[in-house]
Amino acid sequence: MKIAILPGDGIGPEIVDQAVKVLNALDEKFEMESAPVGGAGYAAHGHPLPEGTLALAKAADAVLFGAVGDYQYDNLERALRPEQAILGLRKNLGLFGNLRPAILYPELAGASTLKPEVVSGLDILIVRELTGDIYFGQPRGVRVCPDGPFKGQREGFDTMRYAEGEIRRIAHVAFQAAQKRGKRLTSVDKANVLETFQFWKDIMIDVSKEYPDVALDHMYVDNAAMQLVRAPKKFDVIVTGNMFGDILSDAAAMLTGSIGMLPSASLDANNKGLYEPSHGSAPDIAGKGIANPLATILSAAMMLRFSLNRAEQADRIEKAVKQVLAQGLRTADIYEEGTTKVGTAQMGDAVVKAL
Amino acid sequence: MKIAILPGDGIGPEIVDQAVKVLNALDEKFEMESAPVGGAGYAAHGHPLPEGTLALAKAADAVLFGAVGDYQYDNLERALRPEQAILGLRKNLGLFGNLRPAILYPELAGASTLKPEVVSGLDILIVRELTGDIYFGQPRGVRVCPDGPFKGQREGFDTMRYAEGEIRRIAHVAFQAAQKRGKRLTSVDKANVLETFQFWKDIMIDVSKEYPDVALDHMYVDNAAMQLVRAPKKFDVIVTGNMFGDILSDAAAMLTGSIGMLPSASLDANNKGLYEPSHGSAPDIAGKGIANPLATILSAAMMLRFSLNRAEQADRIEKAVKQVLAQGLRTADIYEEGTTKVGTAQMGDAVVKAL
Ligand SMILES: CC(C)[C@H](C(=O)O)[C@@H](O)C(=O)O
Ligand SMILES: CC(C)[C@H](C(=O)O)[C@@H](O)C(=O)O
Numbered sequence: 127m128k129i130a131i132l133p134g135d136g137i138g139p140e141i142v143d144q145a146v147k148v149l150n151a152l153d154e155k156f157e158m159e160s161a162p163v164g165g166a167g168y169a170a171h172g173h174p175l176p177e178g179t180l181a182l183a184k185a186a187d188a189v190l191f192g193a194v195g196d197y198q199y200d201n202l203e204r205a206l207r208p209e210q211a212i213l214g215l216r217k218n219l220g221l222f223g224n225l226r227p228a229i230l231y232p233e234l235a236g237a238s239t240l241k242p243e244v245v246s247g248l249d250i251l252i253v254r255e256l257t258g259d260i261y262f263g264q265p266r267g268v269r270v271c272p273d274g275p276f277k278g279q280r281e282g283f284d285t286m287r288y289a290e291g292e293i294r295r296i297a298h299v300a301f302q303a304a305q306k307r308g309k310r311l312t313s314v315d316k317a318n319v320l321e322t323f324q325f326w327k328d329i330m331i332d333v334s335k336e337y338p339d340v341a342l343d344h345m346y347v348d349n350a351a352m353q354l355v356r357a358p359k360k361f362d363v364i365v366t367g368n369m370f371g372d373i374l375s376d377a378a379a380m381l382t383g384s385i386g387m388l389p390s391a392s393l394d395a396n397n398k399g400l401y402e403p404s405h406g407s408a409p410d411i412a413g414k415g416i417a418n419p420l421a422t423i424l425s426a427a428m429m430l431r432f433s434l435n436r437a438e439q440a441d442r443i444e445k446a447v448k449q450v451l452a453q454g455l456r457t458a459d460i461y462e463e464g465t466t467k468v469g470t471a472q473m474g475d476a477v478v479k480a481l
Numbered sequence: 482m483k484i485a486i487l488p489g490d491g492i493g494p495e496i497v498d499q500a501v502k503v504l505n506a507l508d509e510k511f512e513m514e515s516a517p518v519g520g521a522g523y524a525a526h527g528h529p530l531p532e533g534t535l536a537l538a539k540a541a542d543a544v545l546f547g548a549v550g551d552y553q554y555d556n557l558e559r560a561l562r563p564e565q566a567i568l569g570l571r572k573n574l575g576l577f578g579n580l581r582p583a584i585l586y587p588e589l590a591g592a593s594t595l596k597p598e599v600v601s602g603l604d605i606l607i608v609r610e611l612t613g614d615i616y617f618g619q620p621r622g623v624r625v626c627p628d629g630p631f632k633g634q635r636e637g638f639d640t641m642r643y644a645e646g647e648i649r650r651i652a653h654v655a656f657q658a659a660q661k662r663g664k665r666l667t668s669v670d671k672a673n674v675l676e677t678f679q680f681w682k683d684i685m686i687d688v689s690k691e692y693p694d695v696a697l698d699h700m701y702v703d704n705a706a707m708q709l710v711r712a713p714k715k716f717d718v719i720v721t722g723n724m725f726g727d728i729l730s731d732a733a734a735m736l737t738g739s740i741g742m743l744p745s746a747s748l749d750a751n752n753k754g755l756y757e758p759s760h761g762s763a764p765d766i767a768g769k770g771i772a773n774p775l776a777t778i779l780s781a782a783m784m785l786r787f788s789l790n791r792a793e794q795a796d797r798i799e800k801a802v803k804q805v806l807a808q809g810l811r812t813a814d815i816y817e818e819g820t821t822k823v824g825t826a827q828m829g830d831a832v833v834k835a836l
Contacts, residue, residue, distance in 0.1 A: 209673050239711055244594040260615075260641060266676045276644030282680025283642035286615060289631030316724075318564050321621045325637025351732040352740075355710065356594055369671075373728055377706040385707075 127156050127434050130186035132163040132179065135199075135208060136407025137417035137470075138192025144419035144474030145190060145426040148446075151478040152439050159186070163215075164194025164208035164407075174211035180218060188433035189215070189400040190426060193407035208407075216256050221392035221400055222292070223299040224254040224371065225428070228358075228378035231387060233451045237460055238383035240355075245381055250361045251307065252378055253300040254371025255293075256392055259322075260286040261368045286322045288367065293326050295395065297333035300365035304340045308362035311342050314350045314370055326367065347374070354378055379404050386418030386459045389425035391432055399433045401425035415469045418457035420447055423477055446480035453480075482511050482789055485541035487518040487534065490554075490563060491762025492772035492825075493547025499774035499829030500545060500781040503801075506833045507794050514541075518570075519549025519563035519762075529566035535573055543788035544570070544755040545781060548762035563762075571611050576747035576755055577647070578654040579609040579726065580783070583713075583733040586742060588806045592815055593738035595710075600736055605716045606662065607733055608655040609726025610648075611747055614677075615641040616723045641677045643722065648681050650750065652688035655720035659695045663717035666697050669705045669725055681722065702729070709733055734759050741773030741814045744780035746787055754788045756780040770824045773812040775802055778832055801835035808835075 133139040161179040194208035230248040263285035271281040304311040313330045315323035334342040388404040403421030431440035456465040488494040516534040549563035585603040618640035626636040659666040670678035689697040743759040758776030786795035811820040
């Protein structure tokens, strides 16, 4: 089993180091190989997703990804900016199924901006389609507006689209995830306005016939954004497209107030996957040794479960993380009075010890 | 001055009645004429936006709109469903500038699901473009997928687009609104992925040169969804496109926990406008006389200010609403122990009395 390690920029290298430390502390050893990505890829090879990095990711059984982006790359042209590496990896590896849990650990309930009774015990899973939609649809660009009241002016344009097979495969991922949880699936669309999402809804209903044990409902995206704020615990699994999923999964993560705790998985059709924390590269605190490595460590646990078929090892890591929280250890982002503030490496060491 | 009154469905007629009562209590009398819209339009004339209703709205100086949608219309084909009336009115009347304040009245701070310190005193304004974007872009539909791995399958597709002039005019609305408030404007885009919104961002920057007194910043839509949950009071005015605005304005409204209080205005190039509460038609409580009419009454106040040029009358109504809240009067949706529960008509009467 070979793991590609792509630390990236900002706090990426520090937090990935801790996850590697935890993986190395397991009985079974995995082959790991690192490569630069994002700004680091651009600095080393003139491109955010260098050829060698992509080849390594393709050859590996799973990819552990830190975070990308740093101030010095902000003014590069779009095709060279760090985040293009993420889009390139998703597309080239066919990582269409993004799993983003939003879980609020009881010990961290105070970190949320929402009232404890609204979020305590929150445990929802957002399944976001990751390789289709308006993210990749063609044609797109800037052109002369061909008709209507603005004819002759410049206009920016993009194409939203979902093919039947794309919707079916993400539907199966979502229904199967719901089967393993509370057996409720909410498909989020904008079928009242968009043809793409009326079609999405029709296919979801069709696929639901294969999963009679899962209760499917449908919600417009604007209402979903409201219900996440009003009563987030009413959701079990949410499935939606790439664009709506981008917005809703970040909103859901922020409900917990502890985005430094949230892992993610992006899977292809054979459960090969890329694993990364839900938070960003936080260049403002990079190199200070204070970043929270737990989201990355929990991403490594997801990797063991989904791509490496080592569910017991994943369980061990997740238990160890719960244990360090119970011990009162906190990085700065989740620190509260009465707990013990630790740095990035100390937190990693504590997880290793708790294993 | 002529006002078109479109009560619509569900609680629409009850709440609009109260706003009309308040308008009639002002010294100056306005000519008002009603017409059916939404499900009521379909029931009366076979279309959610009957010709006569559209003609009335076009001829009037302003439109006061209740809400549309009811269970019995849920299974109509899309073109006949109640919400098509809203889209039709926006497009036909050229109502491109949607103003959606999200204000938390101090008396209602407890209604929010967010902690009081995060939302108390919240006062943000979302300026949403309302006649462009993927809502109306052509081509759209279901077709055979022309290329790529899903070639030959059916696919749903839509077109996102913004012409330069469309972006400029909503930019001016937003900058001018910011000038009258805290002089800070956040333009929400997804320039890292979408050509439409890279173009949007470029034009925003260009227009900003005409408003040196307003501080413009840019935020990706996923981050904006997070920041609304994390620290909503940091925003002053937000400007964004039709689709992102749909999602963010509803999320922002729900932060207050009292969406029954929030008005909205949708303006054309000459400040003619359509005014409606931010909430929906709530068919489950229709006819019970318990709906909150304050959002509609406050929408009538916005109408006096923006379209009828009667700012003092608008102020009077807004003060009267604050007064009934201070008196402890509450409809069921915002009721808390220690306050006085009143019905829809009683609330309307109380506002009239407070005038
Ligand atoms: C960096 C950006 C392209 C990306 C996205 O929009 O998908 C990010 O926001 C995410 O959610 O992983
Ligand atoms: C009913 C629907 C078409 C409409 C929209 O999406 O604009 C509504 O959600 C709104 O925000 O007014």
